[in-house]
Amino acid sequence: FCREIDDVVDEVSDPGVAQAKLDWWRKEVALTFSTSGRAPDHPALQALMPHLGTYAIEAHHLLQIIDGCQMDLDQSRYLDYANLQRYCHLVAGVVGEVAARIFGQTDAKTTEYAHRLGLAFQLTNIIRDVGEDAVRGRIYLPVNELQRFDVKAHELLKRGTSSDGTFTERFKALMVFQIERALAAYDEALALLPPADRRTQKPGLMMASIYRTLLREIATDPMLVLTQRVSLTPLRKFWLAWKVQALGRL
Structure with a gap:
């Protein structure tokens, strides 16, 4: 997950595309912790889902990592x-x-x-x-x-x-x-x-x-x-x- 997020800023040269990707990842995180029954599309988050409770990983952890990469995009x-x-x-x-x-x-x-x-x-x-x-x-x-x-x-x-x-x-x-x-x-x-x-x-x-x-x-x-x-x-x-x-x- 961290590698994927980091690569958005490092490898995507178009700021608009990079922003769209970060927004997509935020939606993926929301799905990961949703009770709607719909799973995220990305394999990394699909693999992470069974272990969220085991290691007390919460949505804000993943969203903060995205926010850090957002800072790279903004400044x-x-x-x-x-x-x-x-x-x-x-x-x-x-x-x-x-x-x-x-x-x-x-x-x-x-x-x-x-x-x-x-x-x-x-x-x-x-x-x-x-x-x-x-x-x-x-x-x-x-x-x-x-x-x-x-x-x-x-x-x-x-x-x-x-x-x-x-x-x-x-x-x-x-x-x-x-x-x-x-x-x-x-x-x-x-x-x-x-x-x-x-x-x-x-x-x-x-x-x-x-x-x-x-x-x-x-x-x-x-x-x-x-x-x-x-x-x-x-x-x-x-x-x-x-x-x-x-x-x-x-």
């Missing part, structure tokens, strides 16, 4: 971190909440952990994809933070190719700030996870280990995000996941 800039946080909550925090339930959440406080971890994941994605998003005309880094570090929007949209000699220094300072905040979000999330749910939430902890390591990799040369997608090798990801599973270490 390409965020004035401040508060606005960016709202976007991150819709496209990642809510996903984390549902995932935590599927993983076997037993403590209500685990929802706070899931929201914070979703924020950390989305901040990581934004940092990693600065260059790719710029190609699409999107800048997720808050406007007031660009101003604070004197990084111009047009410099990002052109990926620094036409900037003066100070761009590298200014951009690196901006990215260090972004990376440190994202790393802090991981620490905050882990501190919020109740001990009783640490075992059930291992899938999320594995992802946290991988994503946090990716952030540290980007920190060694933040300029790379303008021209390529920084990633970890499959073997390194496996090692990080294994350490969490076998040793409980991040």
